[in-house]
Amino acid sequence: MEAERRLHDARRRVRRSLLVALLAPAGFALVLALVYYPVATAGTVLDQATFDRMRVGTARADLAGLPRRQLERPTADDRADCEYYTDGNFPLAEPTWRLCFTDGRLTSKEWIA
Known part of the structure; x- marks a missing residue:
């Protein structure tokens, strides 16, 4: 027992x-x-509508709705004159948008996800 x-x-x-x-x-x-x-x-999410409204040639200071901070730049395909933002993808918050500037003006915008 x-x-x-x-x-x-x-x-x-x-x-x-x-x-x-x-x-x-x-x-x-x-x-x-x-x-x-x-x-x-936190502070890195750029929504699709805001991204779509951005026009190449616009001064960075005039871009309404730009998040207050960027994501860390990815090591692959890194470009020093570009800023990276997320669309809020869960759970990894990977970079989704790349905005490149020259002399304070938007020169290209890309969806990179």
Whole structure:
């Protein structure tokens, strides 16, 4: 009888450990995504309508609706005269828009996602 109880307890501990081992990384990833996303996108989201209204040749100071900060430039296809913004894509907040300026004027705008 005692051996059966110990075996039952051991099996329960194994099941609990297995459940924790499977759910803990998934829970951690979810929390990380939910914390990372707002930090990464704060002030960097440029919506489609604003992007569409931007005209090449416009002075940067005259571009209404430009987010207050840029995303970090991606290492691949990096251009020093360009600014990168996201459309708010969840959960990675990858760069979506590239706006390039020369002498303070918009010279090109591209969708890069």
